[in-house]
Amino acid sequence: MSSINQSRRRLFNRKKNDAVRPPWVKLSIEFTDECTRCNKCISACETQIIVKGDGGFPEVDFKIDECTFCQECANACPENLFEDTDTTPWQVKAKIQDSCMAYQGIWCQSCKDSCDSRAISFTLAVGKAPLPQIDTEACTGCGACVAPCPSGAIIIRTA
Template identity: 30%
Template sequence: MNPIYLYSLISMGGMGAVLAAGLGFAATKFKVEQDPRIGKVEDALPGANCGACGYAGCASFAEAVVNGEAPVGGCPVGGDKVAANIADIMGSEADSSDKVIAQLLCGGGIKETTKSGKYQGIKTCQAANAVNGGEKECQYSCLGFGDCEVICPFDAIVINENGLPQIDPEKCTGCGKCVSECPRNILLLAPVSAKNHIRCSSHNTGKIVRKSCEVGCIGCSLCAKVCPVNAIEIKDNLAVIDYDKCVNCGKCAEKCPTGSIEFNGDMIKKVEINDNCVGCTLCARACPVEAIDGELKQQHQVNQEKCIKCGLCYEACNVNAVDLFYESDLD
């Protein structure tokens, strides 16, 4: 071997060894110790890296939790169970919160809506919205090409035969990706406990709505008038529900003339207080319309004329003294 090459190899190898030793020394000398709780919190997370928590991924969220920059219950995908595990790691308590899932603010599918023409472009909601708004007359309606279905990381959305997203509440984690993806802004996150949903987003006048959709909100305000807790108001020709105020009585859905308000579940038809009542007054305090009468330590009674059948008294009672009778029980 040429001596020059040999000397070059030896010198380069020596320099590499010196530099490696220097780097090793620097890594040891200036090493920043990571809080071991970060790894534990990250392991407790679902690992979806969906960004629904507001951070780049699970690792970033875990670091933020340990640094006190994010709440232990900040992962909507993990829910209360993951929040409890993280709280245990952090030595704190987790606040129990109502899980949220995606809800569609449109009931106008292929069958219910008037067509404005035939869309020939790229079969995505984003493209259709950018060109001419798809095939439906209503410019607030679901475009039906399934961008939300494609973006969902948990396969919780399927476009049904009527051309509308069908959301599986068991699979939906409330990550919000579909909400951000929808160009019409007709998806939102709502509490899973909510039973009343307004399936319309149109701000058109009632006359225009009637021409374009059979199930659209016409802004008649009947729902707002019948709501016993003022949870609905009309904003720019559209009924809007406040989920924080709503008590799930279903009166708005019963009154809606177009069927744009949907009530999920079996509706309560009667509420009675039985002999288990100990007169603790918890039910009376929970009632939003003062429909329960009774003295302390005496059996209470439900004023059937005032009662709105919301079931809040049932949830408040801890001695099984409240009986609920549903539509199915009275059939």
């Protein structure tokens, strides 16, 4: 099978909600139908975590840095894509995967150290590395825990 056919197959088989859109994007719209891909939100992002994703549409890459909720992406957008910035920025939360070093018996708390909202805690256990737990009520979805994770075990997904 040609690589073009494989690329097309991946495009059409990918999950629709894989991409994390910028904060405050309206949930009531189909983002890819409304966004003109002007890249103004990408240029405005103070931590440069908004990047061109599939099809050139903006998406957030937490492997680069965290979202500071500066609102510059929403302010820069000429389209009517964003909610009022007084509302909750998005419905995404951190999730720790099985590749977490603590699950392998290695003591690591880099995610906890980087979490300003204190949404990540560790449960002590005798003879084992402490295991992480995320308080989803406290998690803002800022992604500050993603880049520091040495095993890449933290993802930010729709709650």
